[in-house]
Amino acid sequence: MSNGSGTRRWGGGAGRWMLTALMLVVGLMFLAPLFWMFATSLKPAAETLSRDVGVLPRFADESGVAPGKLSGAYAEKLGSQAAANYSAAFDNPVTDFRLYIRNTALVSVLSVAGMVLSSAIAAYGFSRIKWRGRDSLFLVVLATMMIPFTVIMAPQYLLYKHMGWIGTFAPLWVPAWFGGAFTVFLLRQFFLGIPRELDEAAQLDGCSHWGSFWRIILPLAKPALAVAALLQFIASWNDFLAPLVFINQQKQYTLMMGLALYERQHGGTPWNHVMAASFITMAPVLVLFLFTQRALIEGVATQGLKE
Amino acid sequence: MSGEAQSLTRRAALTVMAAGGAAWAFWPRRSRFQQAPAGRKEVVYWEKWTDQEGAAAQRMVDWFNQSQDRIWVTKLTVADIGAKAMVAIGGGDPPDIVGLWSYSIPQYAEAGALLAVDTLAGAGHLNESYYTPAVWQLLTHEGKQWAGVSTCHSLALYYNRAMFREAGIDRPPRTIAELDACAERLTRRESDGRLRVCGFHQAIPDWWVYFWPFVFGGDLYEPGARGTPGRATVASAEGIKAFEWVSRTAERLGRVPGRAFASSFNRSIGSADDPFFNARVPMIMQGPWTANFARVYAPGLEYAAAAMPVDEAVYDEASPITLIEADVLMVPKGSPNAEAAAEFLLFTQRRDVHERLAMEQCKPSGLRSVSERFESEHPHPYIALHNDLMQSSRARIQPRTRAWKQYNDMMIAAFEAVWGGADVGAELRRVEARVQEVIDLSAERLRRRREARLGDPGEGPQRRGAATTQEVEAQRWSGAATQEGA
Amino acid sequence: MRRRWPTWLVGLAWVSPWLVGFVWFLAAPVAMSLFYSFTDYSLLEKSVPVGLANYREMLGDSLFWVSLRNTLVYTFASVAVGGAMSLGIAVLLERRLPGTGFVRAAVFLPTLVPIVAAAIGWRYMFTTDNGLINAGLKSVGVGPVDWLGDPRAALWAMVLMGLWFYGTSVVIYTAALRDVPRSLYEAAAIDGLGAWRRFVSVTLPSMSPAVLFNTVMSTIWSLQIFAAPLLMTRGGPDNATMVFSLYVYRNAFEYGRMGYASALAWVQILIAVALTLVALGLSRKLTYYRAA
Incomplete structure (x- = not known):
């Protein structure tokens, strides 16, 4: 360029x-x-x-x-x-990385799907519809990025306990179906850049909000959706804290939990094996990065842009 | 732009497909975790051990699974099991049976989170005369037995006989002064001041840095008399003497090189690079599993074990000082298959089962009655020493308070501070005051919690009755336990 | 035709996925933790109200103060050094030198490395006798440093490792630098300003939103430091890396003191909010100054 x-x-x-x-x-x-x-x-x-x-x-x-x-x-x-x-x-006797790959893939795919869909809907509401209170509510979205996970991990645990989610994968992926501040922010920035005339014309033709969202905005926003999906996939693949707090049974460990367990086993694991295990867990993310690094970096860079 | 976007989407799609293909290739055809055979009730058993010790525990489980055809125990290895078990049991997703350390018992028992072993059918023979005194103390709290013992151990001094011979030392040290003298003769330095061989180091391994007051005749905790909370006592004269000894050792070895030497072995205890097996530390306080690891990683090592040396003032050959710890099995309240889990627990308490697991993990027995085979066929060359230590009248245990985990963490930090040259008295007094505060607060809150449980009108008459009985029983027992402790 | 809904209702309906999630997964837990901060609660048993006792206990808890100090030292060091470093790298990357694409990717890549793998790798890098860092220092005649064993060094080891993750800041600064209007540079060139003056009085002010954004985000991010000390040092040696979140975690999940942990967590929220407000206030002042 x-x-x-x-x-x-x-x-x-x-x-x-x-x-x-x-x-x-x-x-x-x-x-x-x-x-x-x-x-x-x-x-x-x-x-x-x-x-x-x-x-x-x-x-x-x-x-x-x-x-x-x-x-x-x-x-x-x-x-x-x-x-x-x-x-x-x-193939070490302590951890079952095959199983953890499956668990992690399941959780990551579910949370990517939910995150992209729900955040896109919310981002549409924050960008393509004018309504009172929209911008102040959006400030709340931004503010939630500031609440550290370590602050809410304990009460969230209690909440999931009350909901009967402890012992299931639900805490790792269901929250993603309610969107995430960062993804909403990313998509909103992109949606704001799409010319208003496009969906106004469509609405004159009798198209509902849902119709213009589905038929006009989403197709145009494919690159942004792809970046959001990539970032969410990487985030949930790499996530350590949520499984650390919410997952108990070894059968439900994700890769990162498995890696931590493998490294910390009694007597210590030889460095060369631990590093090999680390690369096994990182492989999908590294491969993704090789193929998409430019778009990823551009996507992340838009965070800092003013409106 | 749109060309770029399209190629991005295409690339992302390709990658996702490749990832899917890889996932497919790696998809487990059969999970590593064995499934319970049809028709058997599955008991989920969490355990902390990995490696050889894990394999030994698995053999015990296999034995149980073969011994009957109704129950199938599945053993899962859990990292950070202390935190995970608390979270899982508190969160209502408990395993059926869990292998923890004995220090968890006070907290779990006070919270009513365990099934008392006394209440299990067929557990009548499990009582004070069945276990060694220290193990019985570790399994009980407020007069009730809350857990079975899976294995237990006493700590002893292991020393490298070849290096002793070379240095002209003919017998293991018996007092701290002798230990220091031996250590000095064995220590070797590189030309740049780094330690090559360190005769003895209080933080190798760094698992029991709170141990040292014991060898000066001190203790960490004094259980409370009826109705009053216990007292943390680490800042006693003996405790201060002990940590001044630590500080002197650090000074002699060099505070910085001594610390660097210890931290370089952080990960290697119990592996091929264990400093004792590598002849880098000829004297080490360790548990009986050392014999097991030595067989695997240092088959040629000439070593022996002796009771831990103690301060001259408290030396008594007949009554050596040691620390007894136990790995315990407990059935959490809310265990989905409590009855089956209890059956497994009782199985593990059988003398033959307990002794077999102890032999495979190279540990002494926690039971009063020991079979002849146990000592004659035990793979540990010095098992008699560890068995004697188990029975010693001066065998110490970790403080029986729910504040112990925090106490322990604070002792680790205090040890590190003392090693770095901090003032011993101030450091220990700070730990003691803070621990005492936590003990007092939790005692006060336990009292209020129990009062609330007694007087809570919201609880149904049946449950309230049950709580009352439990409460009365607990009070009756806490008095008895105190008298016994005193 | 159907009845038209008022626009605010339509808007709310569209943002409702996020709104419901916010209330349920964030606001509710935060409120719960406020409630539990006034109780004694151990996960295993029912809570007992204790009033302000948890907050009072904190004042006398030396570990609370130690963890607070460590977290703040870490945050200020990391944000200051990391901010300067990433700005510097971004400026380098904007000179369109050969290899820029490769270096940009190299700087960004670590942000995708999972913290568990990073902790393992850096723990090895930090080993005294066979680690890469000491090998590097030795070649310039420094060390060896017992990075994770020496209480004076351990927190700085964490800062050093934290710098590895500043790729996001670099990328954001790069984008902001690209947006500085060329005309400003040209004006500055006419005024005969040197390179450094040009940077300070032209470049930096015109990218102040990015500076503010990065500073706020990395402050918040640094205040949360948790997984690295948990996995690498467990808070030691001598509590040198005992950071706030780790102390919260220990109290909640290891000591069974959820109530005390909740009170600690609330202090953390207040500190995060206060620092953010300070940053926003400073930026407003700076913006006015520029306008004047």
């Missing part, structure tokens, strides 16, 4: 290259923890506790001789070590 102007402004001299180097260093520093975690998940256990901290696995033998990083022997060792670590993490 702005490649033309970008290329034009590259002209500068040494200062510019130094800035580039600085920026790349910053980027690498942000990537380093993840990369190191990934490299650790490929190492043999002994190397994870070794004092000479290396980034890539070495696979030194008894005499301390390590194969060259580009040699076939290295690739072979890397492959077998990776397979060993990942299968040890995946």
